[in-house]
Every structure is written in structure tokens, then in C-alpha cells.
Amino acid sequence: MKHASQLVPWAFACALAVVNCSSLLQRLQSELSPRLSGSGLLSETAPARWSEFDAPNPGVVVNVATESDVAATVRYCTAHDIPFLAHNGGNGWATTFHLDKDGVMINLAALNHVTFNADKSQATIGGGSNISNAIDHAYAAGTLVQTGNCNCVGVLGAILGGGYGNLMGTYGFGVDNVLSLRVVTADGRLRDVTAASDPDLFWGLRGAGPNFGIVTAATVKSYPAAAAEDMQAWTGNLVYTSDQLEDVVQAIQDLVLTPDMVIFLYFLADATTGVPAVIAAPFLYKGDAAAGRAAFAGLYAVGPVADTTAIVPYDQWNVASDALCTRGSFKPGWAAGFQDMVPATWRAVWDAYVAFQRLPGAASSGVLLEAYDLTKARSVPAGSAAFPNRNVRFNAFAIPWYNDSSLDARAAAFGGAARDLLRATSGLPRNQTYVNFAHGDEPLTEVYGDGVPRLQAIKERYDPGNVFDEWFDIRPGGTSNTSKASYYY
Template sequence: MFFNNLTIFQYCLLLLPGTTFATQISPRSCSNCSCVVAEKLGPKLSPGASFSFSTTAAPRWSEFDAPDPGLIVDVATESDVQITVQYCNENNITFLAQNGGHGWGQTFHLSLEGLLINLSGLNSTTFNAAKTEATIQGGALVRGVVDAAYSNGAQIPTGNCNCVGALGAILGGGFGRLMGLYGLGVDNLLALNVVTANGTQIKVTPETETDLWWALRGAGPNFGIVTSAVITSYPVSSAENGAWVGSFVFSETQIEEVVEAISALDLLPEMAVFLYYAISDGSPVVLVSGSYAGANNSDGPNAFASITALGPEVEQAAWEPFNEVNAAGDSFCVKGGYKPAYGAGLAELVPSTWRSIWNEFVDFVAINGTTASTVMVDCYPMEKSRSLPDSSSSYPWRSTINCNAAAIPWYDDASLNAAAVSFGKTVRSLWFETSGTPGDETYINYAVGDESYSVVYGDNLATLESLKSIWDPLKRFDQFFPL
């Protein structure tokens, strides 16, 4: 493949000074005989595929309880994914497919004996002639999808973080700043190309494999590797292909009135609103960000007038083309470090709760090395999403969750793990106590993994478990909130 005349096994040996063919190879170099696996699997793959033996080749956003594979397969075609799954099945090798590497759930257990399928080479986004449908490959990031849509005069409902895998975010449910206009990401999917647990590549649509179609849209990682998806795209004019974006910094004395004002907002379909606790210029601050999709006019300022009326200490607002709207969050994309995040789904925001969380945040970021930490919540207009019944997909919280919240400790010193986990759990408990939902509910993309699975799968849990026994009886897909 790409080692010229060296076999992959010989290449691995060259990495270890003093080793010979008779010398036992270290686990990292030959975990589950990973060098031998690469040598045997390599000829089966496309010429563009390659192998890596270090997780630095496919880093994850958080190193906290991160997968630690002995071998990484960098696929170049969708068929490479199928072939790799078949090989793993034949040789009883645990595997995990990864795109952006941002899933922070602590249910991963991929070790040196396992194999990581790196999807990042499958990153194209293409459109039909009318720009009403787009095909997104499994390795495309949100940034690539948004850029492609913008250059084609269209919009696609994606997540809000540029560096997150587009399909990973969508398959969990698919929240994002355009959902008030277009609905959840899962509501916009039209077809899925999937490698199933037995290594078969199939096309799944609402008309074919109806049960699998339902299960993939909310619990996708349990049922297959989606190598590409067809999704609805929405043609828009250049003048409309953007959003008014405002950012407002408040002092901690304004927390209660800020939370009350956000709660009282009439979230129109074009809107989304975000609240952050963060560190700015060395001090904790309260930051509100709002967006209003559409043409450059007065709609955005008018929609968020109740926020600006509170008198923010800093105010910035401008209309931005849609390929730049997510840019303010790019600092969130830095990979590495420890980020044991804890999330909760909320029906309402309670001012006294957010005051208590502020106190916890200030105490935590007083610890040296934690100033990148944040607490965040994003809220959306839900009418469009709720125009479909709860039963339309396996995403379980369509009728109840209005906002997704997360406490994200961020640091480089592993000795802070215990303090970070304690902080995250405390904040999550405060949210659950006043969430306004019938019970504890968490969007799976914001969950951590210590929750009861009813917290992430809701009343769909039993049905999903039944379908799991049909589509993945050997539990090959057992890494991300495994059923």
C-alpha cells in the first residue's frame, strides 16, 4: 500500500530499535498482532487507504477515558469500511468507527487489541441539480458540510460546532441553529448507506428496513456505520444565506435577570439562543449569544431586544454569511486535554439553579489549569420538530427537551480528574432537580455514560434492545452507549 517494498510487519519492526523477527513485539506495535492485521488487511483495501499505529493520527477531543486502539485504519472508500468490518468479524477484533472524535461519552472501551476505523477520508458533500438533496459522507465535518452548502446556495441543518462529525451529530437527533426552520437533523434524512454488524453494506430508507430506519435515527452507533447519507437541503438566495449573530457579556450580578429574559424569549423559527459561563480576560463572565437566520435586516435586533435591554457590559452584533456563523465556537475545537463533560436536557431554565451553578463554576475555575472550562446551554424553537410524532424516530425527547446543557471541565493535568468529575456531577444534579421534564432526560450527544440508559433512550429502550438482538446479536457495535 504505502510502505513501498517493506511489508507493514517489517515497518513495525523498524520502529523498534534492536528488534528482530525473533523478538517479541510490544503491544502498541503489535496489539492483537496489529502489524500482522495491517499486513493481511491492507491488500484487501483500496489504494488510498492507510494504517497508523498511534492515536495521534486520529486524536480525540477529550483524552478522558478515550479509546486507545492498537491500530487505526484510515479508510478511503465506503467499501473500505465494509471490508474492514468483515475482517474484524472474521478475526474477532473489536472495532470502532470515528469521525471528529468529539463524542464525550465514557462508555468507550477500545483497547490495544482493538481497531479504529478512521472515517475522516470520507468527507465529501455533493448536491443534486436542484440543490434540494445533499449526500454527506460519514467523515465530513460540520464545517465542510456548511461550506459546501453555502457555495451551492443552500442550507443543511447541522450542528453548531464546525469540527464535529456532521453525521454523528445528526444521528443522535441533530440539534442546531436551523432546526426551528427545518426540524431536527434526523427529520431531514432521506436515505442512509450503512455497514451493518455482519459486514453487509445496505441502503436504508423509510420504505426499506423500516425498523432499522427508525432505530438509526437516534441510536445510530448501535446499529451500523453510516458511510454516507442523503439529506434534504434547502436552496436559499445569497441575501438570505446568513444570520444576524449577537454576543452579549453580562456581570454575575445579572445572572437571574439574564436567565429570566432567556426563558421569556419568544423563540421564532429563525432563532437560537445560547448561554455560557466562561473565563474572559482572566475573570468568569456570563455570555449570551443569539442568532436569527435570514436576510440582513432588523429582525435579529428586534427579536433579542429583551436581552440587550438588560444592559450588557459588552455587546457585539453583525450579520454574517452562513459559512461564518459557527466561527465564534472554533476555540471549542482544540483537541486533547481532559474534558469529562456532564449534560442534561431541560424544559426550562430556573434562575436560582443557574446562580448555584455559577457558584460551582467559580469555585472550580479557581483551580490552577482549569480556565478553559465552561458551562453552556443552547435553546431552540421546537414547534417544527414537534410537528412530527414522537414515534417518528428513536430520538426520545422531542416533546419535552427545549434546551441542552453541559458542564465541561477542561484541563491538562490528570490529577484534577476527581475534582472535575465532582464538579460535573454536581452541576448535572442541579439541572436534573429543576429541569421541568417528567424525569431525568439527556440528549445522547450530551450524555456521559453513567446515567441509566432510560435517561438517554427513554421509553424507546425496550424496542431498541429488541432491534439490537436482530441487527447486532453479537454486539459488534458496543462502544457508544451500547444496548
């Protein structure tokens, strides 16, 4: 916010002109709009967000058309001490965002280009692209990109946190595939950042990116398909009744994942009946029904009551989770990383889930788990990027999903209880949580590990004024629940 000495003359000028002093839009139309690439880029209507829980509430939205618009907006907001936040997918659920009517949202949606080099071994992805858009372009080009598993999430937001995804057993984490980044830093400068040009900033962006700038584009590795099977996988849902839960959990614990295998576990309600079910979703890259049944034999031995698995093309791998992309409602999240699937723990999580899910308006709530083969990911040196959790075998999160904010306290009780249960039997020496899944109350070492001092030193160099501070504020003495300016995907 402005210092008092700055506010007084502004208020006096407003009074003399008999204008509405609360109109940030008026001010930006006069002072910022002429610096942008076109007219009509300012609005008071924010793009739809995945969750209304603790949602940013900007006074003005700048719908940028170019990277230069991002830089101009950052320069203007920083010079005038106006909080700002960048938006792409709008799926971040952390409780660390507090943009209000005195702030600006930078909507990156128009920066959604996806292009490839001549041999399709590199993809350049705009900061406004979601995962569905990137996969569609890659599929059309006959190449693959390591992205996340949810179509509506921003590609680069997911990657900047670490970047789990269906292909990571083969190609590693998203951060391991980044070649260069186009970044607007706190000084409003648009930088090309590589391991050679600035190893510290390149390191920090890959795991803690939102603390250092707005990434307008990234060039990442892509993998041309040599055969038709390279663009397909065997996947789908295996559905179980609640009394089979312990056997399903044990089967997942006993799985020996290979680089082509992924396993997901869901607690979700049937869309028609509202009755919650246990759903395992196996994924086998280049697989077919016979190979899939063999690879996931332990889950088939439990006896699923329904099986929707099939061979699916690359551009359809994530379709089964599209229902989870529905905008609106309240969807806070609580997550934990852990090493072992403990049946008794998961029964307790199930009981907490069912108790909340049965409340009026909470039927869509869920619990999700994902696990990948980590051989490739762990072959990369642990300190090669700011992402700290290469050792974590499983990640899970509880999402209370409800329509009435009066359930906030009960949602927190459920989510917190589920997280505590998973932490209690995590098998880790300390709590470790994937930053893109984190709630917002975690200590910095839980989401950034031992890299916090180095991140703080890089912060002091590139953002000494702490412009980007809402996404797990990494300043010495900072906490994850402060608010000034930042960005999210």
C-alpha cells in the first residue's frame, strides 16, 4: 500500500476533481493503458477460478496480449506499490493469496502459444497455456511433452513447482525438462534465463518459481513419437466397494512400479447416486489390456466391481479427470507426502472422508493419491533444482468440495485430520509436502526442504523489495500467510 505521504495528495486531487477515489480502474485506464500493446485490455471481471475458497478479489484485471504487457504492468504496479497477481489456470488452492480490490490481476490467458523446433525435440509453451492446450498441440505435432495430469491446470505453474506427470517415469520431473525460461522479474525486466545465463535464478525458478517473477514462456524438452504406440497408453478406472479398501491399499503398496507405470487412487462419489467409492486408476504407457492386467495383477486380484480400462490416445489421457475441473464452489486442500501405504491409515482417512462427504452440498469431495516410478527422477542430482522431494514415494491430498461457506470449519477439520493421519505413518524423517498441493500453513522447510537459505539469497538479489511474496513467502522470518503481490497458475 502507499505511504501516508503519498496518499494525501492523491486524495486531495481526487476531491478537487470530484471523482471516485476508489476506482482503481479509472486510474489504470489513464496511466497504465497507454503503455500496453492495445486498448481494451483492462477489466473489472476476473477470470473464473477453480475454487472460491480464499479466492483473490482484484480491483482490476489486465488481460495482457504480449509479454511486453506483462513487463509494463509489473513496472507500473511496482512503481506505485500496487499489489498484483498473475493468473493462468486459476487452480492454485493455497490459502496464501490475499489480493483484494486495491490490487491487479494479470491474466496470462492470451499467452497460450505452443510451438516446436524443427525436429520436435523442444517445445516453447506460453505462460497462458493449460495442459490440455499443450497436449493437443503436441499430439498434432507427433511429439510428447511431460506435463501434469489435469487438463485445466496451467502447464508452467505445475512445472515450476516440480512437475509430476504421466511420463515422468520415462522423462523425469517437469523441472528436469526445462531448457530456458522467459521471466518478468520484480524490476519489470523481461529476461531469458538458462543454466548458463544465470544458474542461481534458473535453479530457484525450477521449484520455487512464483517467488521470483512471472514466467511468460518456457522452452522444454519434447519427445518425438517414433511409432504409433508412443502416443498411446492403457488406462481407466478400477472400481471397488468400501470393504475392499484395505486390500486395494495393500495392493498399491506392493506394486513394483516400472518407468511406464503410474497408479492413482481416488475416494470419489458416484455422480448419479452420490455413494462414495474406492477407485484405482492404473496407467501403462504404450500398454494394452493384456500387459496392463499383468502389470497391475495385484489390483485385479482384489476383484474390482467395475473396469473401464482401455487403450487411450495421448490427447485423451487426462479426460477421466475433467469433471474435477469444474469451476466454483469451495475447494481447499490438505496434502502430505509419504513412503508407505498403510491400510489402517487409509481406513481412518476413508471414515473422515465419508463423514464429511455426506454433509449437504459436500457430495463432490474427494481424496486423491498418485505414485510414479522415480528411477529416472532420482537419477538427476537432488540439488539440481529447487524442487526438494525426489525421495517421496507417494503424494495424497484431501479436497473438501462444498457449496456453502458455513462448512469451512468442518472442511478444515476433515482436511486437517486426513493430513495428520498421512503424516503420522509417513515413514519420512520430517514432513514433506509438494508445494503445488500444499494448504498454505506449512513451514518453508516442508515445501522447499534444505534449499530455503539459497532461495532466500536469490530472493535478495532479484526481488529485494519482496514484490512476489504471497506464494510461501521465502524471506528470512517470512511465513506462508503474508500478502502483498505474487502470481499463481
